[in-house]
Amino acid sequence: EKEVKYGQITELPRQDDAMKKWRSNRFGQFIHWGLYAIPGGVWKGKTYEYAAEFLKSSAGISTATWDSLQYQFNPIKFNAMAWAKMAKAMGVKYATITTKHHEGFCLWPSEYTDFDIENTPYGKDLLGEFIEAYNAEGIDVSLYYSVLDWHHPDWRYKLNSEEDKEAFERLKIFTKNQLLELLDRYPTVKGLWFDGTWDQCWKDNGQFSYELEKKLKEKHPGLVVNSRMRADEYGSRHFDSNGVLMGDYESGYERRLPNPWDIEVTKNDWECCMTIPENQWGYHKDWTLTHIKTANELIEMLVQCTSQNGNFLLNFGPTGEGDFREEEVKLAKEIGDWMDDNSSAIYNCGYAGLKKQGWGYFTQNNDSETTINMVVFNKPINGKYRVKLNKGSVIKKAYLLSKPDKALDLEEISNGEYFIEAKKVKTKDPFVIIIELENKD
Numbered sequence: 001e002k003e004v005k006y007g008q009i010t011e012l013p014r015q016d017d018a019m020k021k022w023r024s025n026r027f028g029q030f031i032h033w034g035l036y037a038i039p040g041g042v043w044k045g046k047t048y049e050y051a052a053e054f055l056k057s058s059a060g061i062s063t064a065t066w067d068s069l070q071y072q073f074n075p076i077k078f079n080a081m082a083w084a085k086m087a088k089a090m091g092v093k094y095a096t097i098t099t100k101h102h103e104g105f106c107l108w109p110s111e112y113t114d115f116d117i118e119n120t121p122y123g124k125d126l127l128g129e130f131i132e133a134y135n136a137e138g139i140d141v142s143l144y145y146s147v148l149d150w151h152h153p154d155w156r157y158k159l160n161s162e163e164d165k166e167a168f169e170r171l172k173i174f175t176k177n178q179l180l181e182l183l184d185r186y187p188t189v190k191g192l193w194f195d196g197t198w199d200q201c202w203k204d205n206g207q208f209s210y211e212l213e214k215k216l217k218e219k220h221p222g223l224v225v226n227s228r229m230r231a232d233e234y235g236s237r238h239f240d241s242n243g244v245l246m247g248d249y250e251s252g253y254e255r256r257l258p259n260p261w262d263i264e265v266t267k268n269d270w271e272c273c274m275t276i277p278e279n280q281w282g283y284h285k286d287w288t289l290t291h292i293k294t295a296n297e298l299i300e301m302l303v304q305c306t307s308q309n310g311n312f313l314l315n316f317g318p319t320g321e322g323d324f325r326e327e328e329v330k331l332a333k334e335i336g337d338w339m340d341d342n343s344s345a346i347y348n349c350g351y352a353g354l355k356k357q358g359w360g361y362f363t364q365n366n367d368s369e370t371t372i373n374m375v376v377f378n379k380p381i382n383g384k385y386r387v388k389l390n391k392g393s394v395i396k397k398a399y400l401l402s403k404p405d406k407a408l409d410l411e412e413i414s415n416g417e418y419f420i421e422a423k424k425v426k427t428k429d430p431f432v433i434i435i436e437l438e439n440k441d
């Protein structure tokens with residue numbers, strides 16, 4: 001073991017109310033919104049297939065040209081309450097919005113830069129409107145903040161000279177000031193979602209990120225911070241040089257999930273952030289370029305995350321005018337319709353302590369010892385679900401969540417192993433079978 005002075009700050013897993021609520025939320029909406037939504041992946045008539053929020057670099061656009069987009073940003077269709085109602089209907093319990101992405105443009109009026117919403121035709125505090133509307137719908141809000149800042153003159157990827165180091169010291173002060181400003185302006189926010197921390201400049205500043213996390217948490221009790229914020233003094237990120245998680249939950253699952261049978265991942269809190277296209281976080285005009293995930297694909301990812309003690313943060317990329325594309329609206333509705341009937345297998349649920357089986361995923365409510373959810377995605381040909389529970393477990397009854405009064409036929413195979421018969425299930429959507437165990441006491 002190495003001596004690590006600037007590693008984990010808070011003993012994990014946190015059991016305070018703020019973290020228990022984060023854990024219970026399970027399903028969140030990610031919003032990527034900035035100047036990149038104006039060109040939407042197209043520049044001077046050419047469509048760039050890479051992620052739209054990286055168009056500045058994909059198309060080799062100068063900072064001066066890119067930054068002038070600020071004077072076009074006027075989302076006349078933005079209606080924070082309508083966004084919040086769509087999110088509520090989709091079934092999310094929290095939302096994470098980009099306050100500043102790598103381009104450096106701030107969606108709030110910051111006293112530390114003019115490259116912000118105040119200096120646009122829109123002019124108003126867009127971030128404040130978003131937070132107020134989502135909180136009014138009972139949705140917790142966390143703030144995404146990119147340390148990487150293409151606009152700021154003091155940004156340096158690597159610190160190769162004394163001048164680089166002096167510039168980056170100014171950048172660190174700017175970063176700290178903006179983060180304290182965000183927590184001052186928006187006291188109801190529940191978390192900070194850091195990104196853009198992969199470069200050497202940040203990996204060389206592990207002590208700074210340690211002290212910054214401490215300062216932010218002292219200022220904002222209960223604040224939940226992702227593992228991407230941190231590096232330790234050896235440059236190790238997410239996990240310190242002894243493999244101990246930093247921040248409050250692991251946030252390395254970007255557009256990917258763990259193996260469904262992985263048990264190691266259940267030991268920490270973690271979150272998967274996911275795009276609907278293969279790789280577009282910001283708005284892209286052309287969604288024919290790649291596969292667009294279906295509602296059932298996204299629901300299965302949400303269920304898998306829940307089954308392994310993880311949260312699922314599904315990304316939406318509003319247009320430059322402030323509305324969502326019709327495919328996103330349709331998916332939000334389809335997912336919401338499923339959540340209306342099945343969210344009891346998601347909210348406040350987690351790993352059931354059982355091995356993954358072929359028909360789908362087990363989840364278990366954190367407040368119940370004897371009820372287990374089976375979320376089914378693969379119907380067996382014979383309509384009989386083989387269920388392997390812990391030895392000594394006895395099923396008292398099993399039934400469809402949708403038909404709680406009709407017990408399903410059971411056949412005990414061996415100690416803790418059963419067939420549950422559910423032949424008459426007609427739905428083409430994922431469905432839930434509830435198992436009620438005999439109380440062992």
Ligand SMILES: C[C@@H]1N[C@@H](C#Cc2ccccc2)[C@H](O)[C@@H]1O
Nearest residue numbers: 032051053054195198254273281
């Ligand atoms: C949450 C996601 N992280 C950002 C990224 C990235 C990235 C992509 C390729 C190489 C290095 C970094 C995306 O723009 C989005 O904000």
